[in-house]
Amino acid sequence: MFDFDTVIDRRGTHSLKYDFAKLRGKPADVLPLWVADMDFPSPPEVLKVLEERVKHGIFGYSDAADEGYFNALKIWYETRFGWSIELGWMVKTPGVVFAICAAIRSLTNPGDAVLIQQPVYYPFESSVKGNNRRLVVNQLVLKDGHYTMDLEEMERQIAEEKVKLFILCSPHNPVGRVWTREELEAVGDLCLKYGVYIVSDEIHQDFVYPGYTHHVFANIKPEFAEQSIICTAPTKTFNLAGLQISNIFIPNEKIRRAVVKEIRRTGYSQPNVMGLLACQAAYSYGEEWLEGLKKYLSANLSLMRDFINERLPGIKLIEPEGTYLAWLDFRGLGLDDSEINRIMIENARLWLDEGSMFGAGGEGFQRINIACPRIILQQALERIEKAFVLKAVQSW
Ligand SMILES: Cc1ncc(COP(=O)(O)O)c(C=O)c1O
Numbered sequence: 001m002f003d004f005d006t007v008i009d010r011r012g013t014h015s016l017k018y019d020f021a022k023l024r025g026k027p028a029d030v031l032p033l034w035v036a037d038m039d040f041p042s043p044p045e046v047l048k049v050l051e052e053r054v055k056h057g058i059f060g061y062s063d064a065a066d067e068g069y070f071n072a073l074k075i076w077y078e079t080r081f082g083w084s085i086e087l088g089w090m091v092k093t094p095g096v097v098f099a100i101c102a103a104i105r106s107l108t109n110p111g112d113a114v115l116i117q118q119p120v121y122y123p124f125e126s127s128v129k130g131n132n133r134r135l136v137v138n139q140l141v142l143k144d145g146h147y148t149m150d151l152e153e154m155e156r157q158i159a160e161e162k163v164k165l166f167i168l169c170s171p172h173n174p175v176g177r178v179w180t181r182e183e184l185e186a187v188g189d190l191c192l193k194y195g196v197y198i199v200s201d202e203i204h205q206d207f208v209y210p211g212y213t214h215h216v217f218a219n220i221k222p223e224f225a226e227q228s229i230i231c232t233a234p235t236k237t238f239n240l241a242g243l244q245i246s247n248i249f250i251p252n253e254k255i256r257r258a259v260v261k262e263i264r265r266t267g268y269s270q271p272n273v274m275g276l277l278a279c280q281a282a283y284s285y286g287e288e289w290l291e292g293l294k295k296y297l298s299a300n301l302s303l304m305r306d307f308i309n310e311r312l313p314g315i316k317l318i319e320p321e322g323t324y325l326a327w328l329d330f331r332g333l334g335l336d337d338s339e340i341n342r343i344m345i346e347n348a349r350l351w352l353d354e355g356s357m358f359g360a361g362g363e364g365f366q367r368i369n370i371a372c373p374r375i376i377l378q379q380a381l382e383r384i385e386k387a388f389v390l391k392a393v394q395s396w
Contacts, residue, residue, distance in 0.1 A: 002292040004040050007373045014242075021351065030351040033380050036173070036325060038239040038371035040293065045285035046238060046278045053277055062273035064092075069276065072283040073247060081205070083219040089251050091260055092271045094244040096203050096231045097123045099259075100167060103199045103229050104131045106262035107255065113161040117149060118359030119327075121173045121201070125359055128167075136161045139360045140175060145318055147175040151186055158194045165197045171204045171214060174327045174358055174367040176320025178212040181220060188217065188224045197255070198228040203246075206237040206290060208322040209298060218251060225251040229259065236324075237290060238282040239371075245275030297324050300370045300377050307381045312389055324371040327355075331364035333388060340364065348387035350380055 010018040017032045041047065064070065070087050077083040093099040100123070104114060110132040116124045118137050128135045138154045140147045157163060168187070171178045179187075191198050200217035208214045218225035233246035250256035304326065308317050314332035330340050341354045344366065355365030370377055 002289055004293065004296040005373050005375070007376060008039065008041065010039065026345060026351050027349065030345065030349050031376070031380055031383065032351040033369045033372060033376075034351050034353045034367070036236060036369060036371075037241045038324065038369075039373060039376065040239060040371065042238050042240060042278065043282060043286040043289035045289075046240070046281045049277050049281040050274055053274065059273055061270050062276060063270045064276060064280075068284075069280045072280045076283040077216070081214065081216050081219065083216045085249055086251070088253075089249045089256065091248045091250060091256065091263065092276075093246050093248055093263060094268065094272065094275075095235075096201055096233050096246045096248075097127060098266075098268075099229070099231050099246060099248045099263075100124070100199055100201065101127045101131060102259055102262045102266070103197075104128060104133055104165060106258040107197045108133055108164040112164045115154070115157060115161075115163045115166045115196075116359075117169065117172075119174060119355065119362035119365070120169050120358055122357045122359070124167050124169070124201075133165075134161070136163055137360050140172075142175075142318075142361070145316065147172070147177050147318070149179075149183060149187060151190060154187070155190055155194075158190065158196060163194070163196050165199060166191055168198055168200045168217065170200055170202055170217060171208065171322035173204060173323055174325050174353070174355075174362075174365075175318060176323055176325065176327055178208050178214055178321040181213075181215050184215055184217055184220055188220060188228075192223055192227060196227075198224070199231065200228055201231045203231060203233050203236050204323040205232065207294065207297070207324055209294075209301070209320065212321040214322065218249065227252065227255075229255065234279045234282045238278070238286055240275065240278050240282065243275035243278050244272050245279050247279070296374075297370060300372075300374055301326070303374060304368075304370060304377060304381060307378075307385075311385050312381070315384070315388065318365075324369060326368050326370055328366045328368055329364065330355075330366060330388075337363040340366065343387050343391075344384075347391070348383040350383050350387075 017035050021030050022028050113134045113136045114128045115136040117140050136157050141150050205214045218228050218230050230249040235241040316329040318327040320326050353367040355362035
């Protein structure tokens, strides 16, 4: 019913994915499957609301003037995650990374230790370091193609390094884990034991493959809600990243006040009106579109899984449980990391995210974004095959 197959030319639209290759040192003709946005238009109802607003023509200072915005979110979280939010918890920010940085600054002091679980979304590391906090890396453990948390090591690190704040990625980008209730409970209990704040980045919460369930961290136990900040956004789910809107939920009043004070200090006040409208329309009317999209992404994942199994010996798919990103293990090819990156760009002419960007444990991996028309994904896989598998019969 929804068309995800049509290839829409995104070049010349100020697109980070399509218009910045040369500026970022890549050949102009690379096929980009890196940054986490999608090559699909947002749901029709969202486009309609935005078009109507453009027709109105005045874009003055704006905010959510009635309860419609909050109610759209409330229904979404209640029906999809069994999570009952309160209006007073909500803080709107232009992005999740913005909120993570504000949380770091408001809940810790310069020099304090902040823990992250690498390999992980690279702005976690830069947010900690950029705000002059001490980075503590608790590396995820990969065994038999499956990543888990090393809680024993984490407890040691929390105690020894006096960790003040933990940034949880749930579902996890790039390794694709949708943490189970038991895993979240265990890591949450550990944080409670040592008084560590938890910033739970749940921006990928709507992308969970069949058979898996996303659990909102604050919904697991009331004590978790009291010590955490839940970062959500419609921007991944409905492809609205350029509209700069995210919804952060902070049930604990003291924590919320501290974070809000820090946000004000940055000079940010009201949200972008287009983001606001798109967010409300997406959560109100976008469910059917999202379900269609998820089916399409599942089929893209199947295509990639089959292609890798049949045609890419030495390359392994870390089976994602959630997100539209996939973590590919190239270590079986026996190439070093810089060689993999070089071949990917120069020979395959593909722009993926290099695994080493995600920190400890990322070397030898590549992250691919499968939220694109199937024909593009097929082309990308064929380019990988040609550059890495058929290279013996080619002369580069
Ligand atoms: C885990 C995670 N958090 C945050 C973001 C970006 O959020 P924002 O654009 O709202 O800062 C991304 C985007 O890829 C992400 O993967």
